[in-house]
Amino acid sequence: MPKFDEDSQKFTTWLESSGVTISPKIAIVDLRDQHQGRAVVAVEDIDADEVLYSIPRSSLINVTNCSLVDDHPHLKEKLQKLGHWEGLITVLLYELKAKKENSKWLPYFNVLPINDKENYQLNQLVHWSDEELKSLEPSLVLERVGKDDSLQMFNKLYPRIIIEELGLNELEGITTEDLYNVASLIMSYSFDVQLPKENVEEEDESQDEEGDEEEDLEVDDDDVLEGNEDSEEQEEVAEPDDIYKDDIENDGAVKSMVPLADTLNADTTLHNASLNHSEGDLIMKSIKPIKKGEQVYNSYFDHPNSEILRRYGYVESQGSSHDFGEVPLSLIKSYFVNNTNLTGEFLDQIFSILNDISESMEDVDEQVEIVLDSYDCYKSREVITELVFIVQVLSVISEINKEEHLDTLNDEARQKQINRIFQKCYQLIEGKKLTNNFKSNFQKILQTRLEQYPEVAALPYEDGVAFTRRKMAEVVLKSEYQSLKNCSDITETFQNGKMGKFGFIDDGKLIRNITKKRPAEESNVSKKKKKKVQ
Numbered sequence: 068m069p070k071f072d073e074d075s076q077k078f079t080t081w082l083e084s085s086g087v088t089i090s091p092k093i094a095i096v097d098l099r100d101q102h103q104g105r106a107v108v109a110v111e112d113i114d115a116d117e118v119l120y121s122i123p124r125s126s127l128i129n130v131t132n133c134s135l136v137d138d139h140p141h142l143k144e145k146l147q148k149l150g151h152w153e154g155l156i157t158v159l160l161y162e163l164k165a166k167k168e169n170s171k172w173l174p175y176f177n178v179l180p181i182n183d184k185e186n187y188q189l190n191q192l193v194h195w196s197d198e199e200l201k202s203l204e205p206s207l208v209l210e211r212v213g214k215d216d217s218l219q220m221f222n223k224l225y226p227r228i229i230i231e232e233l234g235l236n237e238l239e240g241i242t243t244e245d246l247y248n249v250a251s252l253i254m255s256y257s258f259d260v261q262l263p264k265e266n267v268e269e270e271d272e273s274q275d276e277e278g279d280e281e282e283d284l285e286v287d288d289d290d291v292l293e294g295n296e297d298s299e300e301q302e303e304v305a306e307p308d309d310i311y312k313d314d315i316e317n318d319g320a321v322k323s324m325v326p327l328a329d330t331l332n333a334d335t336t337l338h339n340a341s342l343n344h345s346e347g348d349l350i351m352k353s354i355k356p357i358k359k360g361e362q363v364y365n366s367y368f369d370h371p372n373s374e375i376l377r378r379y380g381y382v383e384s385q386g387s388s389h390d391f392g393e394v395p396l397s398l399i400k401s402y403f404v405n406n407t408n409l410t411g412e413f414l415d416q417i418f419s420i421l422n423d424i425s426e427s428m429e430d431v432d433e434q435v436e437i438v439l440d441s442y443d444c445y446k447s448r449e450v451i452t453e454l455v456f457i458v459q460v461l462s463v464i465s466e467i468n469k470e471e472h473l474d475t476l477n478d479e480a481r482q483k484q485i486n487r488i489f490q491k492c493y494q495l496i497e498g499k500k501l502t503n504n505f506k507s508n509f510q511k512i513l514q515t516r517l518e519q520y521p522e523v524a525a526l527p528y529e530d531g532v533a534f535t536r537r538k539m540a541e542v543v544l545k546s547e548y549q550s551l552k553n554c555s556d557i558t559e560t561f562q563n564g565k566m567g568k569f570g571f572i573d574d575g576k577l578i579r580n581i582t583k584k585r586p587a588e589e590s591n592v593s594k595k596k597k598k599k600v601q
């Protein structure tokens with residue numbers, strides 16, 4: 068029997084001996100010829116809502132259930148305070164580098180990329196060379212690769228935490244590559260597993276609500292490789308006690324490796340099974356009928372292809388259902404600088420005023436932050452409201468600025484006028500209306516963004532599986548290009564699509580409405596200033 072199959076079989080035997088019960092209607096199969104590694108398929112027809120397997124918590128690996136705690140019980144508390152990523156990385160390094168052949172999870176590790184370099188290539192973006200990453204330009208996913216942040220976290224973990232704080236001399240000599248590999252494994256295989264309610268209650272009653280949620284558990288979508296929650300902290304040279312965070316158990320969930328649950332591949336359109344939590348075991352259930360021979364697919368959350376590639380190292384060759392392209396704020400800014408009378412300096416002031424306006428809104432739920440780093444434009448011909456809002460606001464400001472030179476007003480008057488424009492645009496959009504200038508500026512902005520993509524992005528998806536890094540990069544660019552292209556069709560996006568039907572009005576009408584009610588003193592300031600610049 069080939070080693071790959073032998074490892075799958077040993078893994079299945081190990082699962083059974085670890086208390087995992089598996090429906091006879093499914094089997095682990097070898098889909099290397101389709102570049103999908105191992106997968107789970109139905110060997111008989113399965114109805115919706117059938118239990119496919121049930122996994123006892125004792126077979127999970129996390130900071131409360133691992134060899135490290137078995138061997139060094141006094142470290143349990145410290146581990147739980149390290150943070151989800153740091154905790155699980157440490158625990159896994161101990162299994163892989165200290166326990167090695169003696170780890171009770173060995174048959175599980177042997178079916179994972181970490182112990183089978185021959186059959187698995189790690190393709191998450193942190194493993195791409197700078198040259199390879201260039202093939203993803205101009206995708207903004209390049210700003211989220213996070214190699215530097217990961218490195219910062221690794222430098223904090225080793226040797227400071229692992230050797231000096233926890234005293235794990237068994238792990239002396241681990242390399243940055245070891246850390247990258249373990250972090251990549253966590254990124255694409257781990258789950259945030261909810262703790263049974265009683266556990267949470269004991270620790271912190273305020274977590275009750277979260278513990279009660281009956282949501283599906285999905286493969287983790289957290290961002291350690293970007294150094295998410297802790298990136299600022301990591302920049303400082305921390306003193307020993309600031310390596311500790313809130314107790315993991317107080318979060319109501321613990322980042323865990325879940326054998327077998329992570330053997331499921333994912334697909335945004337073919338998703339047919341989900342992992343549910345219960346008080347005891349974790350249960351994988353079908354969410355729709357699955358025919359004999361079909362693959363059982365989990366969902367890794369609503370990611371576009373760029374994120375699927377970044378986190379999991381593959382792409383959906385015909386596009387993800389959740390694809391979007393992004394328009395960076397910098398492009399919007401340069402568009403207005405090049406095509407209107409707004410200068411870069413004035414636009415920066417406008418952005419800062421817009422931020423102040425949203426911060427000053429009393430009702431936090433109603434706060435509208437419209438200055439974002441980038442704006443998503445979905446394949447489904449929906450764009451985020453913030454994009455509509457900012458382009459509409461800037462279109463109006465540039466029009467008013469022709470007459471009134473807002474940039475020459477004093478700070479207070481300028482702020483008031485921009486606030487008024489903001490409020491009027493808000494009402495306009497709420498009333499499902501936009502202006503004609505918005506239409507033309509929006510179209511040109513999207514066109515400018517589309518022109519940044521290489522020619523290949525405009526071509527249709529190719530047949531077959533994209534599995535080389537070059538082809539996967541092309542698929543990401545096509546996914547983004549098509550999404551942006553879909554949204555650039557104004558009629559489809561703003562009149563026939565999911566965003567509802569917008570009416571377009573003459574800009575003059577809105578501008579008259581904004582300028583007519585301006586307080587008298589503001590107009591005076593404006594006139595005075597205008598005289599100066601004439």
Ligand SMILES: C[S@@+](CC[C@H](N)C(=O)[O-])C[C@H]1O[C@@H](n2cnc3c(N)ncnc32)[C@H](O)[C@@H]1O
Nearest residue numbers: 102103104105255256329330331332333379381
């Ligand atoms: C949780 S594991 C799934 C099991 C994995 N196939 C294995 O052999 O271990 C996630 C990894 O599986 C692969 N994968 C998942 N869904 C896939 C898909 N639809 N197409 C190709 N590869 C996929 C990716 O390499 C991803 O990082």
